[in-house]
Amino acid sequence: MLTLTIDNKRLLQSIKASSIIGPTQNGGLNRLALSDEDKVMRDLFKQWMEEEGLQVRYDDFGNMYGRREGINNDDAAVLVGSHLDTQPNGGKFDGVLGVLAALEVIRVLNENNIKTKRPIEIVNFTNEEGARFEPPMLGSGGIANIFSRDFVYSIQDKDGKSFGEELEKTGYLGTEKNRANHIHRYVELHIEQGPVLENYRTNIGAVTGIQGMTWLEVKISGHSAHAGTTPLSMRKDALLMSSKMITLIHEIASQIDSNSLVTIGRISAFPGAVNCVSGEVVFSVDVRHPDDSIRENVVEVIRETLSTSAASENFGITISELWEIKTSHFSEDIVCLIEDAAKERNYSCERIISGAGHDAKYMNHIVPSGMIFVPSIDGKSHCEDELTLDDDLIRGTNILLDVTLSLSQS
Numbered sequence: 430m431l432t433l434t435i436d437n438k439r440l441l442q443s444i445k446a447s448s449i450i451g452p453t454q455n456g457g458l459n460r461l462a463l464s465d466e467d468k469v470m471r472d473l474f475k476q477w478m479e480e481e482g483l484q485v486r487y488d489d490f491g492n493m494y495g496r497r498e499g500i501n502n503d504d505a506a507v508l509v510g511s512h513l514d515t516q517p518n519g520g521k522f523d524g525v526l527g528v529l530a531a532l533e534v535i536r537v538l539n540e541n542n543i544k545t546k547r548p549i550e551i552v553n554f555t556n557e558e559g560a561r562f563e564p565p566m567l568g569s570g571g572i573a574n575i576f577s578r579d580f581v582y583s584i585q586d587k588d589g590k591s592f593g594e595e596l597e598k599t600g601y602l603g604t605e606k607n608r609a610n611h612i613h614r615y616v617e618l619h620i621e622q623g624p625v626l627e628n629y630r631t632n633i634g635a636v637t638g639i640q641g642m643t644w645l646e647v648k649i650s651g652h653s654a655h656a657g658t659t660p661l662s663m664r665k666d667a668l669l670m671s672s673k674m675i676t677l678i679h680e681i682a683s684q685i686d687s688n689s690l691v692t693i694g695r696i697s698a699f700p701g702a703v704n705c706v707s708g709e710v711v712f713s714v715d716v717r718h719p720d721d722s723i724r725e726n727v728v729e730v731i732r733e734t735l736s737t738s739a740a741s742e743n744f745g746i747t748i749s750e751l752w753e754i755k756t757s758h759f760s761e762d763i764v765c766l767i768e769d770a771a772k773e774r775n776y777s778c779e780r781i782i783s784g785a786g787h788d789a790k791y792m793n794h795i796v797p798s799g800m801i802f803v804p805s806i807d808g809k810s811h812c813e814d815e816l817t818l819d820d821d822l823i824r825g826t827n828i829l830l831d832v833t834l835s836l837s838q839s
């Protein structure tokens with residue numbers, strides 16, 4: 430069978446056109462969900478979809494869809510896309526690549542007069558980033574029934590403007606019946622946002638899932654004291670104790686499994702003065718692992734070890750769980766299609782687990798889903814110097830084309 434290939438120049442031009450909508454001073458993007466800039470980008474995307482003859486519609490979360498009919502229009506559609514909103518100091522590729530690559534797939538099919546068995550729909554999900562309206566992934570989470578519509582509409586940004594009002598203002602408030610509802614598979618192309626693919630010089634990541642995580646909050650109580658009058662031997666310094674615990678947490682994680690990740694990203698010492706021994710310290714622990722049972726074991730051992738070590742030195746300790754989310758496993762058939770397509774095109778490809786959340790995570794609750802990753806230079810993302818090289822953008826989009834085509838012919 431003839432191998433279709435995307436139009437490299439056209440793909441890069443679409444990304445360039447998006448790069449000037451909400452630009453920041455140093456080459457990034459500031460295109461918060463449902464902002465004026467987001468509306469300009471949505472208008473352009475809508476125009477592009479209409480030029481390709483797609484049936485454009487929006488749902489009650491403002492998710493935008495463009496549908497290309499297949500031979501059997503009663504068959505469930507293949508859904509492809511990502512998000513066009515960005516962080517306030519975001520990059521040009523996060524999310525944008527997935528939506529504009531989906532559009533490029535449609536353009537290639539159209540110019541080659543390819544008829545697919547199933548319909549294909551492309552999608553731009555609302556507020557993936559969660560930078561303006563927290564939590565993230567409200568559009569995909571809304572249609573996956575993770576969040577109720579009332580809850581989503583009531584969320585306010587920092588200026589007190591609600592999601593519901595702001596959505597209405599953009600003109601992209603649609604209806605519930607327009608949600609993606611008869612879907613065969615969901616596929617999303619995205620930049621990796623981490624350093625792994627670049628480090629191993631791998632072109633394509635076949636994403637197997639999104640790893641689960643646990644957030645703990647640890648509170649250590651000792652005695653606050655005067656820095657000048659209390660001998661070291663007579664102190665109960667909660668910060669010193671915490672620093673030993675942080676070292677322990679890292680040892681536990683690497684001993685149990687080398688793929689465990691632990692991060693202490695937030696720490697507060699009280700009373701927090703230069704000349705005071707800390708009487709109390711509160712710190713966070715973020716634990717991640719692709720395997721839920723190993724992650725749960727790491728959390729359990731951290732809890733036990735910290736409690737024992739606090740007790741042995743007479744410190745008070747409370748450990749509370751702030752949040753837990755299980756690992757999502759993507760559809761094995763999509764992982765295999767990605768690997769086959771990469772092999773066919775002579776691109777190097779490895780299986781990889783996503784460390785970050787994506788719309789595919791929530792879509793996977795309602796339809797078998799999958800993701801394709803391309804390398805991020807220096808692993809940088811959510812910043813102005815986020816970069817994926819042109820060749821990688823092109824390779825990723827070619828794989829998206831192959832996978833979409835296979836799924837829509839089955």
Ligand SMILES: [Zn+2]
Nearest residue numbers: 523524557619
């Ligand atoms: Zn993203």
